[in-house]
Amino acid sequence: MDPNPIRTALSVCNHLVSQKIYAIVVSHPVIGDLSPAAVSYTSGFYHIPVIGISSRDSAFSDKNIHVSFLRTVPPYSHQADVWVELLKQFNYRKVIFIHSSDTDGRALVGRFQTTSQNQQDDVEIKIQVESIIEFEPGLETFNDHLLEMKSAQARVYIMYAGKNDAEVIFRDARVLQMTGEGYVWIVTEQALDAINVPEGTIGLRLVNSTNELAHIRDSIYILAKALREMNKTEEITEAPGNCNDPGNIWESGKLLFEYIRKQVLLNGATGKVAFDDNGDRIYAEYDVINVKEMNMKYPVGQYYFNSEQNKMKLRIDESNILWPGRKKDKPVGERIPTHLHVLTIEEKPFVYVRAIKRSEGDSCKNDELFCPLLKISSKNSSEFCCRGYCMDLLKELAQKINVTYNLTLSPDGQFGSYVTKNNSGKREWTGLIGELVNERADMIVAPLTINPERAEFIEFSKPYKYQGITILEKKPSRSSTLVSFLQPFSNTLWTLVMVSVHVVALVLYLLDRFSPFGRYKLSNTEGTEEDALNLSSAIWFAWGVLLNSGIGEGTPRSFSARVLGMVWAGFAMIIVASYTANLAAFLVLERPKTKLTGINDARLRNTMENLTCATVRNSAVDMYFRRQVELSNMYRTMEANNYDTAEEAIRDVKEGKLMAFIWDSSRLDFEAAQDCELVTAGELFGRSGYGIGLQKGSPWADAVTLAILDFHESGFMEKLDNKWILQGNVQNCEFYEKTPNTLGLKNMAGVFILVAAGIVGGIGLIIIEMVYKKHQIRKQKKLELARHAIDKWRGAIQVGLFSKY
Structure with missing residues (x-):
């Protein structure tokens, strides 16, 4: 290495500018041991573009140091x-x-x-x-x-x-x-x-990493193309003539760098050539190499530019890959545990939880699994036994995929919600989902609804049970009043029947009274005639025919009156038959209908003070309502009424404190099957399914899904439905629905009260009659005494008069 690389670089620079060179293509060290980094750094002072064809260090991507550096090879990164x-x-x-x-x-x-x-x-x-x-x-x-x-x-x-x-x-x-x-x-x-x-x-x-001529060729094409385009719109000034002057910056070099960076060579010798914002080569192609026997390296794929899709594509021949251990099958890529930490939560009928006390020798039964709490709770015991739909599923699943497990209950008794913690703005999952996301558990076996919010953070198997959302309410009780026996007819019809009885009686009386054949001679020596039908007897006859009671006296004698009597008898037969049929429908066969028609019921969609509906807060159903814009008014109304658990809401529905509980159809169908006084309203909505929850990327995801699909095909899931959800009670409720009601005192109390009123009325009338009769007797005695006194007085006067004369 030159002991003074800066001086050497300046010498190179002065040589280049003296030759009027506008860009540098750098491969191997130039002028002794001078590196491309030194050339790039020095040229950057004067903005002379440098195109590298072999330098792949990531340091060249730093534009604070290598201001004008581009390269036709990609960095290692x-x-x-x-x-x-x-x-x-x-x-x-x-x-x-x-x-x-x-x-x-x-x-x-x-x-x-x-x-x-x-x-x-x-x-x-x-x-x-x-x-x-x-x-x-x-x-x-x-x-x-x-x-x-x-x-x-x-x-x-x-x-x-x-x-x-x-x-x-x-x-x-x-x-x-x-x-x-x-x-x-x-x-x-x-x-x-x-x-x-x-x-x-x-x-x-x-690809082409050692073919310098191909890279030089592409660099020259790119440079020429950039100069050609730049010359059309810009005036290219001469490069600096003196490298010893640091302030002598080449302004055209800045523009030339940008023109080079924007160039795209579609069919270059090294493929498609283009640059990113840092001047690094993009669209570079790679061979995927597989090391085989004897350290031989064979290409098994390629990362190449697809001109049709205008993007990079990966093509791999997996069948030609030799994996470690000389295996042809692809490794799983993870250490697959054979002992899993499984979480569940209490939710009937899927999971029943029973506390046990070891001190009293209590333990789990054959159909139960030991399921302690993750944390100490406020319950009497932290050790529990679980049974139910999901527990049977877990036992069968573990046997199917050949794993062992330890089972624990949810730490907070919640499925989990995505909440903001400690006012830090960071959101995280709580409950079962939180344990899985934070990798403190491997699997959730519970009635866990599959929804988009959860699927973003955890893995779901295929649904083991399909369900939806429905509404649970208590069946309206039939309002049996004291006058229930009057329900078959309306008030208007009853009034007309009452009026008709007395009108017919009056007409019968008049017809028989004025008819010349309304009376006949008695067979006695005196030749007297029977009196015509009086009004009292006519009313008795009309009521007797209507109520189908025997009439021993007071019948019409004239033909015209008897014709009317026959018509009245026909009318009475129709009225009594209609009343009897409707009475059976009202008191025997009638079944109350649900008060709500479903989720689209207008009373649910609009705020009403006399209607209370709720769900479980922070549950999958709660998330569903938050997503649905059209249900926003309804959700705002019910949000304040939401419960912490489904058990509390169902209890209040039974007690009449809550009118409608909106929850998973599986649970509500179970409750309706257990208690025939409960009923689900309307059709299912928000259809989804229950799935097994797993960590993202869990190696057991495919095995669990395949096992569940096999359970569906073999009929195992149907057996679980019949055993835990239906339990034979749906058929009982259906039989109850089709069987007529057994009438009781509540239904017929009005009839007995009517009889009692008749008895009391009769007693009252006879008392009145007796009082009236006594009054008449006293009055008659007084009249007789007065008549007797008058007779005496009259006799005395007559005797006195006779004595005078």
């Missing part, structure tokens, strides 16, 4: 773009990143993280960096870091290291058996040149 595509192709979601602590290593890990995060918005696969291991170049051993890596879950290692450091890392990894089956190494170009690179390693190699 651009390999991160290919690595992200490889991980997506192989479906690897969790990696460990190993890099040297130099500029290129840090730039590479930074670009990898940025690229992976930017692409996660468009793809389902989200790449997680489990840990980043940074080392100082010049390694002697890497054992400590490898031991740390071996205990991690990820088995995919992304490595940027120089050739010598890579040899140390591979040497120690081989000793710890971390280069064999189940492990994946994806390395940069330098590490691929290590003499002990393991079989199955995946690496990259820049």
Whole structure:
């Protein structure tokens, strides 16, 4: 190296400007050991563009130092773009990143993280960096870091290291058996040149990286094209004539740099040539290299520019890849645990929880699983046993995918919500979801609704049960009043019947009274005639016919009156038959209908003081209402009424304190099956499903999904439905719905009261009659006494008169 590189650089600069050179193409050191960095740095003072064709250090991307530097080769950090595509192709979601602590290593890990995060918005696969291991170049051993890596879950290692450091890392990894089956190494170009690179390693190699003539050709084309375009609109001034003057800046050089940076060469010798804002080559193509037997390196794919889609594409022949351990099947890429930490939550009928007391010798039964709380709660015991739909599913699932597990209950009794913590503005999940997101659990087996908010942070299996949202309410009780027997007819009809009885009686009386045939002679010696039908007898006859009672006397005698009597008998038959039919419908076969028609009921959609509806706060149903704009008015009304648990809401529905509880249809169908006084209203809405919750990128996701699909096909899920949800009670309720009501005193109390009123009325009338009769007797006695006194007086007067004469 020249002891005075600045002086040497100035000499080069003066030589170039004396030759009227407007741009420099730099490959190998020029003038002794002068590096491209020195040339670029010096030329940057005067804004003379420099085009590099072999310099790939990330330091050249810093425009504060290398102001006018461009290059037709990409920096090492651009390999991160290919690595992200490889991980997506192989479906690897969790990696460990190993890099040297130099500029290129840090730039590479930074670009990898940025690229992976930017692409996660468009793809389902989200790449997680489990840990980043940074080392100082010049390694002697890497054992400590490898031991740390071996205990991690990820088995995919992304490595940027120089050739010598890579040899140390591979040497120690081989000793710890971390280069064999189940492990994946994806390395940069330098590490691929290590003499002990393991079989199955995946690496990259820049296409045309050693073809300097191709890069020089593309550089000249780019430069000529830029000068041609610049000359059309700009006046190109001469380059600086004296490099010893630091203030002699070439203004045209600034413009020329921008013109070069904006150039695009579609069909260059090295492919499509273009530059980013830093002057770095983009659209560079790579070969994907696979290390096979005898350290032979074979291309198994390519990262290339697709002119039809106008973007870079990755093409991989996976069948031609030899993986570590000389396996043809792709490794899973993660350490798959065989013992899982499973969480659940109390929710009937899916999970029943029973507290146990070890001190009293209590323990879990055969159909129960031991499920302690994660944290000490306010309950009497922190040890519980669980059974139910989900527990049977968990036992069958563990046997199907061949894992063991320990089961615990939710720490706060909640499914979890996405909330802001400690006024810091940072949001995080609570409850079951929070435990899974923070990797404190491996799986959730519970009635966990699949929704977009949760799916963004955790993995869901295929639904093990499809369901929706419905409304639970208490069946309206039939209002049996004292006059329930009058319900078959309206008040108007009853009034007309009452009027008709007396009108017919009056007409019968008149017809029989004025008819010449309304009376007939009695067969006695005196030849007297029977009296015609009186009004009292006519009323008795009309009522007797209507009520179908026997009539022994007081019947019409005339033909005209008897014709009317026949018509009245027909009318009475129709009225009585209609009343009997309607009475059966009202008192025997009638079933009350639900008060609500469903979620679109106008009383739910509009604020009403006399209607209370609610759901469980921070639940999946609560999230559904927040998403639906058309339900915003309804949600604002019900938000203040929401409950902490479903059990509290269902209890209040039974007690009549809550009119409508909106919740998952599976749970509400179960409650309606248990209690025939409860009913679900309307059709299902917000259809979704219950799924098994897993960590993002869990290696068990596919196995769990396949197992659940198999359970559906084999009928196992249907058995669980019949055993835990329906429990045979739906059929009982349906039978109850189709069976006529057994009439009781409540239904027929009015009839008995009517009879009692008749008895009381009869007693009252006979008392009146007796009082009236006694009054008549007393009055008659007084009249007889008065008549007797008068007769005596009259007799006395007559005797006195006779005595005078």
